[in-house]
Amino acid sequence: MEAALKERSGVVVSMPASRARQLFENPAELYANYEKLVGAGLRAPAPFANDQHRCAVSALLFGSYANRIVYGALSLTTEGLPTYGAAHCRLRPVSVKQRTSFLQMNSFNFVKCTEMAPGDPIPPGYMASWGERHSLVLAKLADRLSVGQTESEWQAMLIASDGVNRHNDDFVEAHVYGGFDCNAIESLARNQKRLSRQEELDMDIAMSRFEQSLSEGEP
Amino acid sequence: MNGVFSRSAGVLVLPGPGTHDCTVIDLVGGEKQDPLEAQYLYSAVQDWEDIDGSDMESLVTAGSHEYWVARSVSLLRLAIGGLERSLERRVLAHVEEILGSRVSSGEVINRLLVAPLADPDSPRAPCRTALTYGLAAVASVLDETADIQPLLQRFCDHWLGLPGTVFSQFTESREAVWLTVVEKARLAELLRARGRSEFTTTWNLLAFHFPEPGSRSGVESVGQRLSGELFPDEEPREGVTDGAPAERERAPRDGKEPATSAREAFEKVKRQISAIAEAVSRGQDAKATKFLRELINQQTSLRGGEGYAVKSLCNIGKRCADMFRTDFEADCLAQAIQLAPSDAWALIQYGDHLKRAGKYDEALKVFAQAEQLGEGELAQCCTADVFSQQGDYARAIRAYEAVPGFRQKPEILTAIADNLRRMGRMHDAGTAYAELIRLAKQGRRGFARSVVRAKVGLAEIAKREGRLDEALGSYREILSHEGIDDRDRLVYGLGLCNVLKLKEQFQEAYVVVDGIIQDFPFAMEARFLRGSILGLCGREDEGLKDVFESPVSRSWREWLRRYYRGLLLFKLERYEDAKKNLVEELPNVIASAEEKAVLSMAAALWFLSRDETVEADGLLSTIPDLHDCHARYLSLVLRLHSAARREDVALMDSLRKQIADIRIVDQTLERAVTALWERGFSIALSYEVDALLKLAA
Numbered sequence: 001m002e003a004a005l006k007e008r009s010g011v012v013v014s015m016p017a018s019r020a021r022q023l024f025e026n027p028a029e030l031y032a033n034y035e036k037l038v039g040a041g042l043r044a045p046a047p048f049a050n051d052q053h054r055c056a057v058s059a060l061l062f063g064s065y066a067n068r069i070v071y072g073a074l075s076l077t078t079e080g081l082p083t084y085g086a087a088h089c090r091l092r093p094v095s096v097k098q099r100t101s102f103l104q105m106n107s108f109n110f111v112k113c114t115e116m117a118p119g120d121p122i123p124p125g126y127m128a129s130w131g132e133r134h135s136l137v138l139a140k141l142a143d144r145l146s147v148g149q150t151e152s153e154w155q156a157m158l159i160a161s162d163g164v165n166r167h168n169d170d171f172v173e174a175h176v177y178g179g180f181d182c183n184a185i186e187s188l189a190r191n192q193k194r195l196s197r198q199e200e201l202d203m204d205i206a207m208s209r210f211e212q213s214l215s216e217g218e219p
Numbered sequence: 220m221n222g223v224f225s226r227s228a229g230v231l232v233l234p235g236p237g238t239h240d241c242t243v244i245d246l247v248g249g250e251k252q253d254p255l256e257a258q259y260l261y262s263a264v265q266d267w268e269d270i271d272g273s274d275m276e277s278l279v280t281a282g283s284h285e286y287w288v289a290r291s292v293s294l295l296r297l298a299i300g301g302l303e304r305s306l307e308r309r310v311l312a313h314v315e316e317i318l319g320s321r322v323s324s325g326e327v328i329n330r331l332l333v334a335p336l337a338d339p340d341s342p343r344a345p346c347r348t349a350l351t352y353g354l355a356a357v358a359s360v361l362d363e364t365a366d367i368q369p370l371l372q373r374f375c376d377h378w379l380g381l382p383g384t385v386f387s388q389f390t391e392s393r394e395a396v397w398l399t400v401v402e403k404a405r406l407a408e409l410l411r412a413r414g415r416s417e418f419t420t421t422w423n424l425l426a427f428h429f430p431e432p433g434s435r436s437g438v439e440s441v442g443q444r445l446s447g448e449l450f451p452d453e454e455p456r457e458g459v460t461d462g463a464p465a466e467r468e469r470a471p472r473d474g475k476e477p478a479t480s481a482r483e484a485f486e487k488v489k490r491q492i493s494a495i496a497e498a499v500s501r502g503q504d505a506k507a508t509k510f511l512r513e514l515i516n517q518q519t520s521l522r523g524g525e526g527y528a529v530k531s532l533c534n535i536g537k538r539c540a541d542m543f544r545t546d547f548e549a550d551c552l553a554q555a556i557q558l559a560p561s562d563a564w565a566l567i568q569y570g571d572h573l574k575r576a577g578k579y580d581e582a583l584k585v586f587a588q589a590e591q592l593g594e595g596e597l598a599q600c601c602t603a604d605v606f607s608q609q610g611d612y613a614r615a616i617r618a619y620e621a622v623p624g625f626r627q628k629p630e631i632l633t634a635i636a637d638n639l640r641r642m643g644r645m646h647d648a649g650t651a652y653a654e655l656i657r658l659a660k661q662g663r664r665g666f667a668r669s670v671v672r673a674k675v676g677l678a679e680i681a682k683r684e685g686r687l688d689e690a691l692g693s694y695r696e697i698l699s700h701e702g703i704d705d706r707d708r709l710v711y712g713l714g715l716c717n718v719l720k721l722k723e724q725f726q727e728a729y730v731v732v733d734g735i736i737q738d739f740p741f742a743m744e745a746r747f748l749r750g751s752i753l754g755l756c757g758r759e760d761e762g763l764k765d766v767f768e769s770p771v772s773r774s775w776r777e778w779l780r781r782y783y784r785g786l787l788l789f790k791l792e793r794y795e796d797a798k799k800n801l802v803e804e805l806p807n808v809i810a811s812a813e814e815k816a817v818l819s820m821a822a823a824l825w826f827l828s829r830d831e832t833v834e835a836d837g838l839l840s841t842i843p844d845l846h847d848c849h850a851r852y853l854s855l856v857l858r859l860h861s862a863a864r865r866e867d868v869a870l871m872d873s874l875r876k877q878i879a880d881i882r883i884v885d886q887t888l889e890r891a892v893t894a895l896w897e898r899g900f901s902i903a904l905s906y907e908v909d910a911l912l913k914l915a916a
Contacts, residue, residue, distance in 0.1 A: 016228065018227065018228060018229075018290075019227070019228065021293070021297075022227055022293060024297075025293050025296055025297055025300075026300075027296060027333065027334075029300070029337075030296055030299060030300050030336060030337060030341075031333065031334035031335065031336055031337060032334060032335050032336065032337045032372075033334050033335065033375060033379065034333070034334040036379060037333065037334045037375060037378070037379070037394065037397050038333060038334065038394055038397065038398060039392065039393075039394030039395075198247070198313070201309055201310065201313055204306060204309075205294075205297060205302070205306060205310065208302065208303055208306050209297075212303075
């Protein structure tokens with residue numbers, strides 16, 4: 001498993017179909033003088049102001065840059081967490097490995113389990129950088145590993161989800177600093193969840209644009 | 220009450236009853252969500268915005284509305300950028316659904332105008348797809364987005380050219396102000412403003428969207444600055460007196476001649492003039508202004524260069540006139556007059572501009588000034604031209620005849636014959652043209668060059684009297700001459716096209732006009748004509764590209780754009796858009812009485828299509844006796860149409876007899892009459908609209 005993790009594991013960010021579609025809508029390409037007129041990042045980042053708990057958890061782990069973190073899951077395949085959306089974007093290692101850390105579990109549960117308080121350091125052994133991600137996974141799953149297991153069985157252990165309730169998700173959480181655009185996406189997959197007509201359209205657009213960008217050799 | 224929402228994800232987060240509670244509402248489904256379930260990754264962090272409202276219901280309504288607008292815009296951007304066919308159809312159908320039930324087209328168009336499109340025609344392809352599938356609302360949005368691009372480009376050019384100090388009163392950044400303009404200022408309406416007052420009225424409403432007093436003052440000052448730049452022709456001299464930037468950039472005059480040869484300098488100026496004209500034609504006014512300033516600085520830095528600069532300015536002004544960009548033309552001419560206040564030719568060109576803009580009194584004053592500067596004869600003729608354009612042909616003829624020795628001046632005799640023709644005195648006009656040809660054959664000095672011009676006059680008489688073969692033969696013969704200068708060739712080529720249109724030889728008409736456009740890319744009248752021919756060939760969508768909307772003030776012959784545009788939109792069954800061009804524009808046009816009669820017929824047709832016969836009859840009753848037999852024929856058919864809708868059989872019989880007395884052959888109108896007799900109104904409308912497209916020239 002160590003070799004598989006080192007060679008083939010990556011960050012998969014799951015998102016709703018509409019968000020995936022928007023990743024491929026690039027107004028700057030469509031319009032002339034777009035940046036000059038509109039500027040960049042004009043709308044002030046407004047966090048989930050009322051989601052106090054979420055903010056507290058993020059702030060405990062990341063401090064002032066909590067709102068710059070994009071959450072994903074470590075995965076051996078193109079699949080991510082189905083509870084976060086129908087679209088799974090696996091990110092190119094080259095675009096994220098310098099700015100990603102991993103936490104042994106969902107940060108929300110982690111803070112709850114470890115009873116962390118503001119100012120507490122993160123207990124050692126639960127976080128890893130890109131280069132040490134395999135060690136983090138092996139430490140987490142050591143007692144469940146046995147000889148003869150297949151890669152798909154490892155994947156099932158790495159990302160466990162009933163597809164319905166996020167409370168039941170078990171995974172290694174990836175924290176990517178800063179955002180990413182469509183050029184950072186290595187693969188785009190969809191889960192089998194039944195989608196509304198609108199979501200179906202968004203997903204099809206995202207898939208089509210992604211395939212188009214691959215055939216054009218851009219990302 | 221306030222909350223945060225994501226317009227792209229359609230999620231609203233509201234503060235809950237407790238400090239740590241919140242309510243998350245899915246704006247798409249209108250349902251509450253578990254806050255934990257609704258955590259992160261709904262959308263990009265930049266996408267979250269504050270939203271205010273009196274209660275939860277109003278927040279949900281406002282948030283939901285924003286979501287649907289944003290979704291429509293996002294999907295249309297994808298369609299404009301290019302999608303595979305099957306997906307494109309689904310996307311457009313989905314947007315059509317949204318436009319039908321949730322948001323207005325206007326809001327979507329405004330948001331699409333966030334910046335000029337890199338390819339202004341890119342919405343045309345999805346527009347065609349939309350029309351293919353009968354998605355009229357989305358087609359209209361795309362079409363309008365494409366049409367408005369030159370106006371947007373021009374506006375953005377001015378916006379980006381505004382100095383940063385203009386925005387110093389705002390508490391918001393310049394970009395944030397722009398976004399507010401896009402989202403709140405009814406941008407499309409603003410771009411189409413027909414003058415300073417209309418612009419300012421719409422613009423000032425923007426102040427309500429800025430809470431800070433400083434920002435509100437900023438709105439006002441930016442508005443004043445923009446309106447001044449966008450509508451310089453309302454105060455044509457303003458740009459001349461405020462020459463500070465030009466002065467700053469002016470090179471020091473050291474009296475040294477440049478190292479380049481005269482030929483090289485001439486070629487360079489030609490290229491510069493072409494670049495300026497190109498920029499004006501694309502609506503890139505800031506760029507054109509910059510190039511113009513460079514050219515004038517460069518020319519005036521030479522000893523005695525003012526004369527060249529004035530010629531350059533007048534040359535550019537002429538090209539702008541061809542493009543119906545009277546605003547830029549006014550600016551050029553005002554600069555020319557400032558450089559050389561006693562240049563009678565520049566004054567005359569300026570007076571001509573005022574005449575075309577319908578400012579007759581001002582034009583007459585300018586011509587009077589030119590007369591005092593020594594160009595008496597020319598100024599007198601120009602004065603007569605003003606009377607002619609006002610429709611006072613008798614006074615125009617008297618003014619021409621007041622020019623000393625006019626009988627020895629073939630240009631004046633031709634102008635008199637032209638006015639006789641316009642008055643409807645065809646026989647007298649024909650005699651006058653024939654006399655010009657006879658004098659030329661006798662070898663009268665200076666008359667040889669008027670032969671072609673007289674033949675054109677005779678061809679026009681033949682056309683108006685329905686002798687189309689004769690008119691066609693004349694034009695072909697005229698254009699076969701090699702000695703005709705380019706400018707005349709353009710005019711006569713358009714004349715030939717108009718005859719070909721009436722003869723329903725559309726393919727040849729297209730080839731001829733297309734050739735003209737290749738030779739004279741800035742001749743907008745040729746493009747209008749091509750638009751009408753494309754419409755007659757059933758290629759209305761393509762035709763619309765030639766008769767795009769323009770922000771500039773009305774001017775002489777410019778009505779053709781709106782007229783043809785309205786008819787093409789009518790053929791595409793976009794009746795509301797057609798109404799704007801055919802009915803609402805009618806009071807504003809600058810046109811002769813006969814042209815106004817044609818426009819009234821088009822407006823009457825619109826009302827007939829709505830079965831509003833009272834309005835149609837009102838318009839038709841204003842039409843005077845027409846000298847053009849084709850126009851007369853069509854006016855009778857439209858009256859017959861109205862009578863048929865009212866089942867006024869007696870009037871129908873009377874009109875049918877009058878129509879039978881018309882001797883010209885017009886199969887389109889004959890079919891219209893047959894259809895009306897059988898109460899086939901929609902068929903009749905299709906023939907009538909084609910007849911109108913054929914008619915105007």
